[in-house]
Amino acid sequence: MDKRAEESPEGVSRRHFLKGAGAAAAVVTVAKIPSVVDAGHEVSDDPVILGPGSIPITLKVNGVSREIEAPPSTTLLDMLREYHRLTGTKRVCDRGSCGACTVLLDGRIVDSCSMLAIDAVGREITTVEGIGTPQNLTDLQQAFVEKDALQCGFCTPGMVVSCTALLNQNPTPDRDQIRQGIAGNICRCGTYQNIIEAVEHASRKGGK
Amino acid sequence: MRQFKVALPNSIEQASALQKSVDVPFIAGGTDLLARIKEYIDTPDLVVDLKRIEGLGEITSTGQGIRIGALVTMDDVATNRLVAEGFPALVETIGNAATPQIRNMATIGGNICQKPRCWYLRHEGYSCAKNGGSGCWAREGENEFHAIFGNQVCAVTHPSNMAPVLVAYGASIEIQSSESKSSDGTLEKRQVEAEQFFLTPEQDPTREVALKPGEIVTAVLLPAKNRTDQWSYAEAREKQSFDWAQASVTVLYQRGGRSGDHRVILGAVSPAPLRRADLEEIIGSRALDADCIQALQEKIGEGAHPLSQNGYKVPMLRGLMAKAIRNLNGEKKEG
Ligand SMILES: Cc1cc2nc3c(=O)[nH]c(=O)nc-3n(C[C@H](O)[C@H](O)[C@H](O)COP(=O)(O)OP(=O)(O)OC[C@H]3O[C@@H](n4cnc5c(N)ncnc54)[C@H](O)[C@@H]3O)c2cc1C
Ligand code: SF4
Ligand code: FES
Ligand code: FES
Numbered sequence: 001m002d003k004r005a006e007e008s009p010e011g012v013s014r015r016h017f018l019k020g021a022g023a024a025a026a027v028v029t030v031a032k033i034p035s036v037v038d039a040g041h042e043v044s045d046d047p048v049i050l051g052p053g054s055i056p057i058t059l060k061v062n063g064v065s066r067e068i069e070a071p072p073s074t075t076l077l078d079m080l081r082e083y084h085r086l087t088g089t090k091r092v093c094d095r096g097s098c099g100a101c102t103v104l105l106d107g108r109i110v111d112s113c114s115m116l117a118i119d120a121v122g123r124e125i126t127t128v129e130g131i132g133t134p135q136n137l138t139d140l141q142q143a144f145v146e147k148d149a150l151q152c153g154f155c156t157p158g159m160v161v162s163c164t165a166l167l168n169q170n171p172t173p174d175r176d177q178i179r180q181g182i183a184g185n186i187c188r189c190g191t192y193q194n195i196i197e198a199v200e201h202a203s204r205k206g207g208k
Numbered sequence: 209m210r211q212f213k214v215a216l217p218n219s220i221e222q223a224s225a226l227q228k229s230v231d232v233p234f235i236a237g238g239t240d241l242l243a244r245i246k247e248y249i250d251t252p253d254l255v256v257d258l259k260r261i262e263g264l265g266e267i268t269s270t271g272q273g274i275r276i277g278a279l280v281t282m283d284d285v286a287t288n289r290l291v292a293e294g295f296p297a298l299v300e301t302i303g304n305a306a307t308p309q310i311r312n313m314a315t316i317g318g319n320i321c322q323k324p325r326c327w328y329l330r331h332e333g334y335s336c337a338k339n340g341g342s343g344c345w346a347r348e349g350e351n352e353f354h355a356i357f358g359n360q361v362c363a364v365t366h367p368s369n370m371a372p373v374l375v376a377y378g379a380s381i382e383i384q385s386s387e388s389k390s391s392d393g394t395l396e397k398r399q400v401e402a403e404q405f406f407l408t409p410e411q412d413p414t415r416e417v418a419l420k421p422g423e424i425v426t427a428v429l430l431p432a433k434n435r436t437d438q439w440s441y442a443e444a445r446e447k448q449s450f451d452w453a454q455a456s457v458t459v460l461y462q463r464g465g466r467s468g469d470h471r472v473i474l475g476a477v478s479p480a481p482l483r484r485a486d487l488e489e490i491i492g493s494r495a496l497d498a499d500c501i502q503a504l505q506e507k508i509g510e511g512a513h514p515l516s517q518n519g520y521k522v523p524m525l526r527g528l529m530a531k532a533i534r535n536l537n538g539e540k541k542e543g
Contacts, residue, residue, distance in 0.1 A: 049214070050214045052213050053211075073210070095246070109312060111313065114310070119238070183448070186450070
């Protein structure tokens with residue numbers, strides 16, 4: 001949420017440096033292969049077989065379409081974190097068992113670790129980076145701050161995505177509905193009660 | 209994760225032809241298969257993605273009932289009006305399963321074809337009857353969540369929440385393969401009753417479902433003739449979310465309004481959903497009162513062979529059985 005902590009005085013964060021170094025290496029090693037992912041929709045006699053090496057994959061993330069080369073076996077989570085360098089979406093269990101990697105796919109919550117990135121082609125992906133900014137928090141994010149709805153913060157991006165989806169579907173959820181809405185997100189620090197209060201608070205403000 | 213090739217067939221025929229052996233898995237939602245690949249339990253070089261095949265993603269009314277395409281997600285099944293009106297026990301069981309995220313991803317085809325959760329099977333180092341070796345680690349080892357019925361050869365429980373309910377409704381599984389074509393060149397549709405679709409280890413310890421290589425589940429068919437307003441589904445699980453059931457009881461009373469047609473199916477206590485004709489006979493032969501519940505409770509553990517750590521499942525079933533009958537009588541429906 002707050003970028004300052006990881007940014008050096010020069011404005012180059014450790015994370016950005018690592019990201020930059022990784023990208024440079026990728027450009028050298030990845031060969032250019034024609035985009036075939038969308039061709040799967042055309043009827044032909046021979047099925048398209050991709051990989052195992054990198055292929056161009058176009059994903060629309062937070063409203064912006066980008067083509068990036070990655071192996072077709074890449075999960076959506078790894079695609080977002082390692083290739084799109086959107087590290088807000090967290091990797092914890094990598095098995096569909098915690099919800100830290102939750103993103104919206106056409107408005108519905110999914111565990112990005114448990115699906116292939118190529119199965120998200122042509123769909124709207126929203127990560128936590130697409131929900132408010134540090135300067136312009138959504139009502140829900142502001143409520144997380146005010147209600148102290150996090151301790152270590154590692155579950156927070158997934159929680160924010162799930163709660164955003166909940167409020168989109170149901171702007172005035174009761175406590176049970178909120179519990180249902182976050183039933184796929186684990187918080188090891190046990191901040192559930194404060195998260196529920198934050199959602200109620202955001203709901204009362206009529207925001208998202 | 210290990211890298212693999214991904215095929216994007218756009219027809220059932222193409223997809224089927226690509227699966228020459230079980231080493232070439234299909235991927236639908238991916239929630240089970242990708243976890244298996246990450247654990248090195250499956251090490252495919254090629255995965256066949258079913259997601260681009262048209263016509264597998266709809267729920268339609270067929271006249272005889274409803275047809276749920278194999279790629280329809282669990283959540284889309286649970287929120288469908290046709291399903292809710294005709295087959296409410298299916299909605300109930302899905303609501304208890306997994307997490308909201310998984311239910312948005314997992315498909316009905318993948319749900320009934322998912323691999324069991326035995327921790328020995330899910331650990332790359334173990335060889336046993338199920339993965340082509342011999343013997344069963346769980347029988348003498350850690351077996352808290354394993355089967356109490358039919359567990360001699362392999363003690364897995366069937367992990368699917370939908371499976372016992374589909375058996376109760378007399379659903380059919382529609383299967384197609386590039387190997388079986390009719391004279392005009394279109395693929396034939398094989399239908400297998402859910403009760404026969406789920407295999408016991410005695411039938412084949414290495415397979416949980418009656419699919420041969422190249423065979424794809426294309427739909428689940430629910431027959432309107434087995435609808436009933438008198439239904440209940442009761443289950444127990446250790447955690448309310450993120451978990452699999454420890455035991456479940458599905459009861460359909462007077463299916464299609466027929467006075468002698470009932471189903472009692474036990475889930476998560478045996479390698480395949482367990483139909484209990486003896487319990488069906490009890491509910492068919494008397495008033496559904498406290499005496500009936502007692503008779504059912506006395507009978508339900510018959511045939512069980514609990515292992516060292518899972519004996520609790522017998523009293524658990526007794527409790528669920530009582531709850532299921534009470535709910536049938538029109539009391540508050542509880543999970
Ligand atoms: C934390 C967690 C909790 C869970 N709890 C529950 C629970 O309580 N109850 C429950 O029922 N499930 C539960 N699950 C399991 C989940 O429901 C399954 O993983 C899911 O239903 C599988 O569907 P999928 O489309 O993702 O399958 P995939 O992972 O894509 O495929 C699963 C298997 O089925 C095969 N397959 C898929 N589609 C077809 C087809 N059309 N024809 C032939 N073969 C096919 C694949 O080859 C693969 O072997 C849980 C999962 C997680 C991660
Ligand atoms: S229960 Fe089945 S899968 Fe598990 S160890 Fe025994 S034989 Fe293997
Ligand atoms: S990292 Fe995806 S659910 Fe845990
Ligand atoms: S705040 Fe630490 S995991 Fe939720």
